[in-house]
Amino acid sequence: MASISFKNVVKSYGDVNIIKGLDLEIADKEFVVLVGPSGCGKSTTLRMIAGLEDITSGKLLIGDRVVNNVHPKERDVAMVFQSYALYPHMTVAENIAFGLKLRKMPKAEIKKLVDDAADNLGLGHLLERKPKDLSGGQRQRVALGRAIVRKPSVFLFDEPLSNLDAELRVHMRAEIGKLQKRLGVTAVYVTHDQVEAMTMGDRICVLHKGELQQVGTPLELYDTPCNVFIGGFIGTPNMNFITIKVSDDGASFTSDVFSGQIPAAWAQAAAAKKGQDIIVGYRPEDVRAEDEQKCANRASFGGEIDIVETLGHEVVVYMNVPGHKEKITGKMDPHKVPRSGDKMTFALDLDKLHMFDSETKKRL
Known part of the structure; x- marks a missing residue:
């Protein structure tokens, strides 16, 4: 053995x-x-x-x-x-x-x-x-x-x-x-x-x-x-991160990029963080062009395309979003390739959020 x-x-x-x-x-x-x-x-x-x-x-x-x-x-x-x-x-x-x-x-x-x-x-x-x-x-x-x-x-x-x-x-x-x-x-x-x-x-x-x-x-x-x-660290491209503020009733959140309803899966964790800041992470595949995002619980935001990576089976885009220092990464239909400088509206699947404590950085 x-x-x-x-x-x-x-x-x-x-x-x-x-x-x-x-x-x-x-x-x-x-x-x-x-x-x-x-x-x-x-x-x-x-x-x-x-x-x-x-x-x-x-x-x-x-x-x-x-x-x-x-x-x-x-x-x-x-x-x-x-x-x-x-x-x-x-x-x-x-x-x-x-x-x-x-x-x-x-x-x-x-x-x-x-x-x-x-x-x-x-x-x-x-x-x-x-x-x-x-x-x-x-x-x-x-x-x-x-x-x-x-x-x-x-x-x-x-x-x-x-x-x-x-x-x-x-x-x-x-x-x-x-x-x-x-x-x-x-x-x-x-x-x-x-x-x-x-x-x-x-x-x-x-x-x-x-x-x-x-x-x-x-x-x-x-x-x-x-x-x-x-x-x-795990996942390519890297997970996106943003700090959000949970509402006083724990049901919704706001941030400098998008706002929305707390997903049901995170209701208990959010309830413990009412009125506080937490870090949310979201994978690039959960950020799509607005007309491609079919989920019910979503948040929309506008951005300007900075970098486009065409990989054949998919397109990875890196976008600048007003009010957010880091680029946000998303994925698009490979047959709808945008150009650098294009302004677009994107939508995030809120049910796919990952939530982390803003101090310990551990998963809630």
Whole structure:
């Protein structure tokens, strides 16, 4: 069993705390993605699992064994790096087999394991080539093969696709996901790419400034962000935010852009904030041109188009709205592309609002 448990784990460099009391449970055979902005501590967390970073305090368990002081090679984990870390003078077969040779395994067993891994990864015809003769995607598959043959209990991935082009990244993230399920191993995957996080993980763990902000399935994080940071971080384009004032009776609200009725789903939360300011967030897909917005409970506002991004299946518009400092992002029918400088009226689906406390920034 290869569950992973962080119990109040702290990682410090001198007086600087990089990881601040991390509590996290990763189930056996689960694919968990660690995501967050640069410097949030996600790679440090991965390296602590691998044993490449010491733990300042707390406990880290793999299975039922505390591994704080266990040597990396005794942890039964395999790590795939962003840089591939292949030996340039070795062939593909030799790179894949390198760790097995260090263990002094029989040659026949090594050959079988290398051949099986190569077949799984489509590398059978490349076994005699050197890394310089391979594409980026092929090199990444060799790095995966080197990890597979060890038959570890835990796979660790440190931004393994960041050096690949967009099309190959799509292919490789699907391949990694299928491989993990087929092998039935626990996987922890670090990325700064939201698309990778949303499409690959059984659960996503979002870190910010060394603290775990929220853990959940991709849809849980998207639909119910626990605070303003998660709301703004998960989703592309980013969630819009605006401060509103709840009426004294808690039934309606006003703001410097639009006003409306408090949605029924937020009635209880709004009632606790009568006469007070709160932060509301709303996704770009819930802001449409007025003639496209079909919902019943909506608020309209005028704006001037600043930037237009035509994506084929949809158009993303960034608009300037009088009285509001930040641009508001919305989406439009791809066959009705506006131009920069056009003045338009937009409508927001109020039933899709997310409400956050203006002081704590936590979800109400």
